[in-house]
Amino acid sequence: MTRTATRPLPLREALQGVAPYLQGVRGRWVLGLLSAMAAGLVALAIPQVVQVLVNTVFAEAAPGTAGTADPAAGVWWAAGALALLGLAEALFIWLRRFFILPPAADVENRARISIYRRLQRLPVAFHDAWASGQLLSRAQGDLALLRRWIAFGSVMLVVESVTIVVGLVLLFVMSWQLALLYLVAAVPIMIRSFRFRTDFRAASRLSQDQAGDLATTVEESVHGIRVLKAFGRGPDALDGFRGEAETLQGTEVHKASVLAKFISLTVSLPELVLGVALGLGLYLVAVGDLTVGALAAYFATTAVLARPVEGVGQLMGMTLSAKTAIDRHLEVMRVPVAVASPAGTDAAEEEATSRAVASSAAEDSPVVTDGLPPSSGRLAFRDVVFRYPDAPEDSRPLLAGVDLELTPGETMALVGVTGSGKSTLVQLVPRLLDVTAGVVEVDGTDVRAYPLDELRRRVSIAFEDATLFSDTVRANVLLGAPAEVTADGLDSPRAQALLDLALDTAQAGFARDLPVGVDTEIGEEGLSLSGGQRQRIALARAIAARPDVLVLDDPLSALDVRTEEAVTGRLREVLAGTTTLIVAHRPSTVALADRVAVLQDGAIHDVGTHAELLARSAAYREIITTGAAEDRSLAGLADAAHDDAALAAATDAARPPAGAARPPAGRTAGREETR
Ligand SMILES: Nc1ncnc2c1ncn2[C@@H]1O[C@H](COP(=O)(O)OP(=O)(O)OP(=O)(O)O)[C@@H](O)[C@H]1O
Numbered sequence: 001m002t003r004t005a006t007r008p009l010p011l012r013e014a015l016q017g018v019a020p021y022l023q024g025v026r027g028r029w030v031l032g033l034l035s036a037m038a039a040g041l042v043a044l045a046i047p048q049v050v051q052v053l054v055n056t057v058f059a060e061a062a063p064g065t066a067g068t069a070d071p072a073a074g075v076w077w078a079a080g081a082l083a084l085l086g087l088a089e090a091l092f093i094w095l096r097r098f099f100i101l102p103p104a105a106d107v108e109n110r111a112r113i114s115i116y117r118r119l120q121r122l123p124v125a126f127h128d129a130w131a132s133g134q135l136l137s138r139a140q141g142d143l144a145l146l147r148r149w150i151a152f153g154s155v156m157l158v159v160e161s162v163t164i165v166v167g168l169v170l171l172f173v174m175s176w177q178l179a180l181l182y183l184v185a186a187v188p189i190m191i192r193s194f195r196f197r198t199d200f201r202a203a204s205r206l207s208q209d210q211a212g213d214l215a216t217t218v219e220e221s222v223h224g225i226r227v228l229k230a231f232g233r234g235p236d237a238l239d240g241f242r243g244e245a246e247t248l249q250g251t252e253v254h255k256a257s258v259l260a261k262f263i264s265l266t267v268s269l270p271e272l273v274l275g276v277a278l279g280l281g282l283y284l285v286a287v288g289d290l291t292v293g294a295l296a297a298y299f300a301t302t303a304v305l306a307r308p309v310e311g312v313g314q315l316m317g318m319t320l321s322a323k324t325a326i327d328r329h330l331e332v333m334r335v336p337v338a339v340a341s342p343a344g345t346d347a348a349e350e351e352a353t354s355r356a357v358a359s360s361a362a363e364d365s366p367v368v369t370d371g372l373p374p375s376s377g378r379l380a381f382r383d384v385v386f387r388y389p390d391a392p393e394d395s396r397p398l399l400a401g402v403d404l405e406l407t408p409g410e411t412m413a414l415v416g417v418t419g420s421g422k423s424t425l426v427q428l429v430p431r432l433l434d435v436t437a438g439v440v441e442v443d444g445t446d447v448r449a450y451p452l453d454e455l456r457r458r459v460s461i462a463f464e465d466a467t468l469f470s471d472t473v474r475a476n477v478l479l480g481a482p483a484e485v486t487a488d489g490l491d492s493p494r495a496q497a498l499l500d501l502a503l504d505t506a507q508a509g510f511a512r513d514l515p516v517g518v519d520t521e522i523g524e525e526g527l528s529l530s531g532g533q534r535q536r537i538a539l540a541r542a543i544a545a546r547p548d549v550l551v552l553d554d555p556l557s558a559l560d561v562r563t564e565e566a567v568t569g570r571l572r573e574v575l576a577g578t579t580t581l582i583v584a585h586r587p588s589t590v591a592l593a594d595r596v597a598v599l600q601d602g603a604i605h606d607v608g609t610h611a612e613l614l615a616r617s618a619a620y621r622e623i624i625t626t627g628a629a630e631d632r633s634l635a636g637l638a639d640a641a642h643d644d645a646a647l648a649a650a651t652d653a654a655r656p657p658a659g660a661a662r663p664p665a666g667r668t669a670g671r672e673e674t675r
Contacts, residue, residue, distance in 0.1 A: 008201065009327050017330040018146075021110040025103030029150070032100030036155050039092035040163040040308075044170060046085050047300030051174075053078035055293030096155065104151035108143045111329060115139050121337050124432045125389055130332075133216025134209070138332055141211060142325035149322030157315045160308035167305040174294045174301070175284060178277050182302065185269040196262040196313070197320060203255035204321045208328060210248040217241055263313040270309055274302060372454060373443040377408035377548040377579035379429065384438035386424060397436060398424055400602035408548075409577050411592070413584040415623050416599035422583045425599065426551045429581070430459045442549060457482070460547035462555040464583075466531075466538030470523040473511045476537055477502050477518075480545035498544050505574045506540035507567045508533070531558035539567065543575070550575060552582040561588050568592040587624050598623070 009017070022029075056075060119127075119135060171179035221228060221237050228237050281298060284290035386399040398421045406412050416422050427433045428440045431447055440447045447455055460480060468476050477499055478490050486495050499518065503511055510533060514520035522529055522537070529537070535558050542550060556564045565588060571580070572592065584590050590610050598605040598613065598620050606617045613620040 009330060014323060014326045018326055021107045025106055028099045028103045032096045033155050033158060035092045035095035035099060036159040037162060039089050040159045042085050042089040042092060043304050044167055046082060047297040047304060049078055049081050050300045051293040051297030054296045055291055100151050100155060104147045107150055108147035111143050112139055115332055118333055122335055126335055131216040132219050134212035136215045137212035138328050142328050145325040146322050149318055153315055153318040153322060157319060160311055163308045164305060167301055170301055171298060174298050175290050178281055178298055181273055181277050185273045189266050189269060192262060192265055199258045200317055201320045203251060203258055204324045207251040207255055208324055210251055214244050214248055217244055259313060259317045266313045267310050373445045375458060375548045376443050378443050379406040379549050379579050380441040382439045384440060385436045387436045398602060402604055404597055404604050406579050406581060408579055410594050411572060411580040413582050413590045413593035413596045414599060415584055415590060415596060417623060420599045422599055423553050426553050426581060426583055429551050430456050430461050458547060459549045459551060460542045460545035461551040462539045462542035464554040464557050466534040468523040468534055468537060473518040473520055473522055473537060474499060477540045477544050479541055482546055502540040502544035505543050505570045506536045507563055508536035508540045550578050550580045554583045554585060556589060564588055
């Protein structure tokens with residue numbers, strides 16, 4: 001669905017918004033503008049030479065004229081001057097391109113990097129609310145429009161306007177009557193241009209938004225291609241896509257027709273006027289009020305003016321589209337970074353530079369100024385309340401007073417019926433979401449008081465929906481590894497040791513059997529892995545971060561019971577000192593925890609060991625019975641087909657012959673790991 005467009009920003013505000021991208025490029029832009037201006041003025045000088053040329057020829061040809069000593073010389077001089085002016089015009093056009101194209105590309109690049117950085121900083125709630133295609137079109141198409149406008153539209157709009165003004169002055173110098181006639185054509189054009197601006201701006205905004213929606217549809221259907229195929233919904237998806245594409249086509253056609261109507265006016269009116277001007281001009285020559293040279297120069301000047309006059313509509317259209325692109329860009333750039341580092345930290349200062357608006361939550365929170373608390377792994381939720389921003393105002397908060405404390409090194413399972421808010425609760429720990437009220441504490445300090453990078457160094461998270469990037473297993477696993485371990489490269493002995501430990505703990509040793517071992521490309525553009533294998537790589541990634549607090553949001557759900565037992569067993573061994581909060585559905589996971597917390601009706605209903613809760617909590621027994629049924633069916637499945645065996649067969653088939661080149665490494669990661 002098309003996002004509701006916000007009110008167009010006033011021009012000054014929009015220009016201020018993109019001013020940071022223009023720093024350092026203004027000088028070249030001005031030089032380019034001057035070159036373009038010079039080219040325009042040289043073009044206007046050409047008719048003046050024509051006037052001299054024609055008058056010279058007519059003077060020589062007139063009966064009874066004494067003539068100059070060498071009549072041909074004047075013609076040759078004028079012709080030579082014309083050629084030189086032509087060359088000068090070409091040179092100035094080249095200089096315009098030379099000066100302006102690189103800075104325009106620079107602006108595009110800066111804006112693109114800024115929006116990408118912004119997208120990384122914006123909270124998960126923002127990404128939940130915005131369609132990916134809208135963000136894609138803002139980071140791609142809109143910025144290409146901006147580049148074209150800076151490189152061409154903005155310059156030519158100034159140059160063509162100046163050319164028109166200077167050209168009109170010259171026309172008045174040649175003949176005020178003819179100039180006035182030409183000017184008459186401009187009045188209806190100016191009146192029409194006001195209506196044109198409103199219509200074209202609306203059409204332009206609609207088409208850019210619809211292009212974003214179309215990108216979202218393509219992205220979704222590519223991601224969901226298996227579901228579409230499995231349910232035979234390809235033709236329906238195509239119909240939906242065709243509908244959206246036709247809507248966009250309709251908008252584009254409407255946009256083009258608005259522009260075409262305006263352009264036809266700007267082209268036809270001056271042409272009509274020129275017909276009348278020819279008659280009037282000949283009359284003025286006949287009565288001796290105008291020289292033939294001046295009449296020729298008048299038409300040569302109007303020919304030079306034709307391009308700017310005709311182009312002004314196009315340039316206005318381009319300017320309006322660029323303005324829409326800036327509005328759309330700033331819409332994203334001005335979304336408050338609700339989850340921000342506290343004031344006073346480097347990250348917060350960077351945030352202030354990019355004009356971010358920190359949330360009141362971040363501003364109100366205490367700031368760690370006297371050093372950070374020592375790492376211990378203590379985790380506590382104190383009267384935590386959370387409500388999603390888009391939840392109805394009068395609804396009960398999803399979390400309505402959660403109190404829970406984990407001691408350092410403890411493994412606690414969090415259980416609750418589906419939709420009770422488990423995933424939401426655990427996302428509050430690394431601040432993927434921020435509490436509405438109450439406090440989440442790590443090592444006795446409010447998580448909002450930590451610089452984000454420090455908090456996320458202490459807390460690591462793995463999700464049920466394991467997102468892997470288009471990169472090697474090695475790069476995926478060591479993504480969040482401590483900087484000191486990877487300082488000498490991802491294949492240094494220390495990094496290798498951590499990689500091995502993480503893979504072994506997560507029971508992800510299968511990665512070594514992939515075609516190029518741990519250097520095999522996986523993810524969207526690499527080798528496809530099974531759900532369980534993906535989860536284990538994602539778990540290895542969380543382990544390799546060596547956190548004090550490990551949050552696991554049901555990351556073992558796709559594993560068979562035996563593999564899950566092996567993983568949790570090793571996890572307890574390797575991460576003996578790490579506090580672990582694990583969202584669990586199955587008794588097999590719960591049984592391995594020191595204690596279990598039951599989340600019900602937005603609060604912690606009970607906490608105890610598995611055995612204690614079984615004995616005293618009916619709610620717990622009900623939750624666990626459902627999980628047990630799942631366990632039994634998974635155990636059966638596990639006996640029937642084991643992931644790794646299936647993979648071994650698949651990779652044997654996919655293994656390249658000895659000496660074959662491995663796929664290119666280091667393709668950029670495309671998406672944040674969010675639920
Ligand atoms: N981004 C969001 N915006 C609004 N509501 C949301 C959002 N994400 C989740 N919810 C709602 O919050 C509730 C709790 O979701 P959550 O994923 O935390 O539950 P859960 O206990 O982890 O469920 P499950 O066991 O099925 O994974 C659900 O009703 C869900 O619809």
